[in-house]
Structures are given as structure tokens and as C-alpha cells.
Amino acid sequence: MSNTKKAMDGGKWITVSTVISTLFQFVQVAVLARLLSPADFGLVGVSNLIIAFFQVFANLGFSNSIIYKQESDRNVLSTLYYLNLTVGVVIFILIHLTAPYIISFYHEPRLAQVLNLSSYYFLIAYFGQIYMFLLEKELKFKSVAIIDITGTVMGSIVTVTLAFNDYHELSLIIGALVMQSVKSVLQITFGLRFFMPRLFFNINNIKEHLRFGIYNMGDGFLGYIQSNTDNIFLGGMLGxxxxxxxxxxxxxxxxxxxxxxxxxxxxxxxxxxxxxxxxxxxxxxxxxxxxxxxxxxxxxxxxxxxxxxxxxxxxxxxxxxxxxxxxxxxxxxxxxxxxxxxxxxxxxxxxxxxxxxxxxxxxxxxxxxxxxxxxxxxxxxxxxxxxxxxxxxxxxxxxxxxxxxxxxxxxxxxxxxxxxxxxxxxxxxxxxxxxxxxxxxxxxxxxxxxxxxxxxxxxxxxxxxxxxxxxxxxxxxxx
Structure with a gap:
């Protein structure tokens, strides 16, 4: 199949995935707006800011370098995989250590439970993340679409169900964790044929990926700050x-x-x-x-x-x-x-x-x-x-x-x-x-x-x- 044909086929599947996922998330927000208060959405907004901040560092910029270099070396991919898992654990710990300062900045005690639950995202997401990069590299967009649709549908169902049962802001957090858990399982399931990790770790093997990722990660960090400055200031200044x-x-x-x-x-x-x-x-x-x-x-x-x-x-x-x-x-x-x-x-x-x-x-x-x-x-x-x-x-x-x-x-x-x-x-x-x-x-x-x-x-x-x-x-x- 030519690259053009692959692009058209990929575009078809990503379009289907995007339409379905967007529809479910749009309906979810519309339903939750009638069940939750603006303050509930604000609390989840703070949690999303924290997750987005640590996501900048979580894959160390490897997503784009894997595709750019068309990486297929099993030793290199194994090193990247274990490094990502390690970073996920470190981020999980950092969120718990910094939570008191975040709560103090926003003057909102309810953030404690929100941040505690949100931190588990980093113990879930990075088991399957590298497989998503490989599926995109191999232009397997049908698999990418199935993963996205299934995760979004399951997450939305859980979120709305919990909101109806008075879980308030926690319904959004738990729903997001369920969505990511489903996605991680499916990413591994679809991606194992392209990569099976071996017991190998050598940081010297990934120097080129690290060099590529430094600017990528730096750009992500600055992009996060400049994109979310308004949210950070707004929550602190206006509540x-x-x-x-x-x-x-x-x-x-x-x-x-x-x-x-x-x-x-x-x-x-x-x-x-x-x-x-x-x-x-x-x-x-x-x-x-x-x-x-x-x-x-x-x-x-x-x-x-x-x-x-x-x-x-x-x-x-x-x-x-x-x-x-x-x-x-x-x-x-x-x-x-x-x-x-x-x-x-x-x-x-x-x-x-x-x-x-x-x-x-x-x-x-x-x-x-x-x-x-x-x-x-x-x-x-x-x-x-x-x-x-x-x-x-x-x-x-x-x-x-x-x-x-x-x-x-x-x-x-x-x-x-x-x-x-x-x-x-x-x-x-x-x-x-x-x-x-x-x-x-x-x-x-x-x-x-x-x-x-x-x-x-x-x-x-x-x-x-x-x-x-x-x-x-x-x-x-x-x-």
C-alpha cells in the first residue's frame, strides 16, 4: 500500500475515532454541567494542570524521536521503555511530595484527595505508551482508533455513573483513570507484535533519542507554562x-x-x-x-x-x-x-x-x-x-x-x-x-x-x- 493510500486509510480511522470520542466527551461535559458546580470543574481543572505539567517530562520527548528515527532496535526500545516506567514512578512520588504546597496555593483542602487519585495516572499510562508510538510509526491507525474509542466510551460511562451517585469532582478523576487503564491494556495488546521488552538497559544506547528529546521536552515545558499561565494565575487570583x-x-x-x-x-x-x-x-x-x-x-x-x-x-x-x-x-x-x-x-x-x-x-x-x-x-x-x-x-x-x-x-x-x-x-x-x-x-x-x-x-x-x-x-x- 502506498504512503498516500495509508494516509487516506489512517485519516478515515482517526476521523471515526475523533468523532466518536468527541461526541462522548461533549455529552459527558453537558451532563456533568447539570450535576456538578463550577467549583467542582475548577478543582478538576487544577488536577489537570498538575497532570499536564508532569506529562511534559514523562516520556522525555521520545514519542517524536521514535517516529523521526523510525526506531526498531529492540535494545534501544527496551531501554526507553524501562526509563519511561522509572520516570512514571518518580512523578507519582513527586506529586505526593508537592501536594501540600499546591493545596496551600489554591487555598482548597478538597484538592488533597483529587491530587492523590490523579497521581495514579503515572503508574498506569506508561506501561502502554511506547506501544502507541510504535503503532503510529507503523501507520496502524485502525488500532489507534479502536484504542481511543474504547477507552473514551468506558471512561465516560464510569464518569457519568459516578456523578449521578454524588461523587462530585472525583467522578471525573476516577473516570479518567478508568479510561487510561483501558487504553494502556489495549495499547500493549495491539503493540506487542512490534516490540517485546527484553531485560536490557543501557543509557548509552539512547543518546541520540535523549539529544532529540531535550529540546522536545524543553519545548513541552515552556509550552505548558505559556499555555496554562492563564489557568494558574486565574485559580490563584480569583479562585x-x-x-x-x-x-x-x-x-x-x-x-x-x-x-x-x-x-x-x-x-x-x-x-x-x-x-x-x-x-x-x-x-x-x-x-x-x-x-x-x-x-x-x-x-x-x-x-x-x-x-x-x-x-x-x-x-x-x-x-x-x-x-x-x-x-x-x-x-x-x-x-x-x-x-x-x-x-x-x-x-x-x-x-x-x-x-x-x-x-x-x-x-x-x-x-x-x-x-x-x-x-x-x-x-x-x-x-x-x-x-x-x-x-x-x-x-x-x-x-x-x-x-x-x-x-x-x-x-x-x-x-x-x-x-x-x-x-x-x-x-x-x-x-x-x-x-x-x-x-x-x-x-x-x-x-x-x-x-x-x-x-x-x-x-x-x-x-x-x-x-x-x-x-x-x-x-x-x-x-
């Missing part, structure tokens, strides 16, 4: 309740972006890694990735911007109206993030993870003072605006790095993105007219607005973007 509002708004706008983009990026990286010396082809692929991401993400975000005040009470119920203004800010954050994502694929393909490190370092230097000042004067809205400004600046520098790696692309990119932007403006205009002359509240009006917007964007795309030959090619690739 976990406001963090709960902020988290829900962020999830509604940015969570779909973080789920949709990997449909193509997760498939693209192993393919691009096999043609890393051909800059011309990389440039064409980068532009295609941007084009695809633009057409998928922009209409969703534009539609959410215009319908936010009707969508929020329908999805989350009463008491979450305060998230509406935050959502409209995060819509633009989501746009800048989705356009910035493809750099990561190009940087790893070209063996330049150091660029990502410098990008996140610069963004962090700008973001920290902005978040502190804006948060001090304008509260949660100010923090969201600070996040918006730094995300925009990050995207501008991001494009400059892409230019350095693959050459000039702005002209082609500008011509490509003009159509989806215009289609979105027309879509928003039609929805605005409906809201003005017919109505904007209630289930039927919201559904009508979604239908009008979706139909308008689809019709414009089919008329002015996709030819019959392209549609037929996509159809044949998917079937």
Missing part, C-alpha cells in the same frame, strides 16, 4: 469557581480544535517523516494541511461565535451564562491555534524541535506579564484577552518559522484561506438575519441557526471550492 467558568468556555471552543486537528496531523507526521529531505513536497503538504484545517475549523468557530448565547444554556443548563463572553473571546483563540498547529509537524519532520522551544520561550515572556496585569484590572475577561493577544503573536512568529523551514508560503496561504473566511462571514450574516427577524432563544431557533449556517457553508464550499473530481477522489479514498 476555583472562576476557573470552572473559564475551563468550560475554553473546552467548548478549543477542545474541538484539539480533537479535530490531530485527524490530519497525527496521520501526516509519520508520512512526512519519510520524505523529510524533499522541501518542495513538504511545502505543498503544509499548505494542504492548512487548507484542510481552515475549512474544518473556521465554520465551527464562526457558528459558535454567533450562537453562543443560545447554545450555552441549552448545553450546560442554567448558571453558566457567565461563560458566553469568554466563549466569544476563545473563538478567536481557537482560530489562531488551529492555524499554528501545523508548524509542529514541519519542525519535527525537519529535525528542528529547538525552534518550538524558542517559540514557546518568547510567548511565555510576553504572556506572563500580560495575564498578570490584565487579570488584576479586568478579572477573568482580562485574562482571556491576554491569552488572545499572546496566541495571535505566537501565530505571527509561527508563520515566520515556517517560512524559514520551507520557504515563502504566505501568498499561497492567503489565497487559500480567503474563501473559508468569506464563506464564514456570509454564514454569520445569514444567521444574524434569522436571529433579527425570527428569534434567537429556545431549542428550535438554535437548531434552525445551526442548520442554516451549516447548509450555507456546505453549499458555498461545494460550489466554489471542491470539484466533482476532488469529491470523487475523497469518496474513493474513504471507501
Amino acid at each position: 476555583v469557581k472562576m476557573l470552572g467558568y473559564y475551563t468550560i468556555a475554553y473546552q467548548l471552543c478549543v477542545f474541538p480544535i484539539m480533537k479535530l486537528n490531530p485527524i490530519i496531523l497525527q496521520v501526516a507526521y509519520p508520512i512526512l517523516a519519510k520524505m523529510k529531505e524533499n522541501t518542495a513536497d513538504l511545502k505543498k503538504s503544509y499548505l494542504k494541511i492548512l487548507d484542510f484545517i481552515s475549512y474544518c475549523n473556521l465554520p465551527l468557530l464562526a457558528g459558535l461565535f454567533i450562537t453562543a448565547d443560545g447554545v450555552v444554556p441549552l448545553i450546560y443548563g442554567p448558571g453558566w451564562e457567565q461563560t458566553t463572553d469568554l466563549i466569544r473571546i476563545f473563538v478567536f483563540v481557537g482560530i489562531f491555534i488551529c492555524l499554528s498547529h501545523p508548524l509542529y509537524t514541519i519542525a519535527f519532520t525537519k529535525g528542528k524541535p529547538n525552534l518550538l522551544f524558542y517559540l514557546n520561550l518568547g510567548t511565555l515572556i510576553v504572556k506572563v506579564p500580560l495575564v498578570y496585569v490584565f487579570g488584576t484590572y479586568w478579572g477573568v475577561t482580562g485574562i482571556a484577552i491576554a491569552f488572545l493577544l499572546t496566541t495571535f503573536l505566537n501565530m505571527i512568529v509561527n508563520f515566520g518559522m515556517v517560512h524559514y523551514l520551507i520557504g515563502d508560503f504566505i501568498g499561497d496561504f492567503s489565497r487559500n484561506i480567503a474563501k473559508p473566511i468569506l464563506f464564514c462571514l456570509l454564514m454569520v450574516g445569514l444567521i444574524s438575519l434569522y436571529r433579527l427577524f425570527i428569534g434567537e432563544s429556545g431549542l428550535m431557533n438554535v437548531l434552525a441557526e445551526i442548520g442554516i449556517g451549516g447548509a450555507a457553508y456546505l453549499l458555498l464550499t461545494l460550489t466554489y471550492k471542491l470539484s466533482y473530481a476532488e469529491l470523487n477522489a475523497y469518496r474513493q479514498g474513504i471507501l
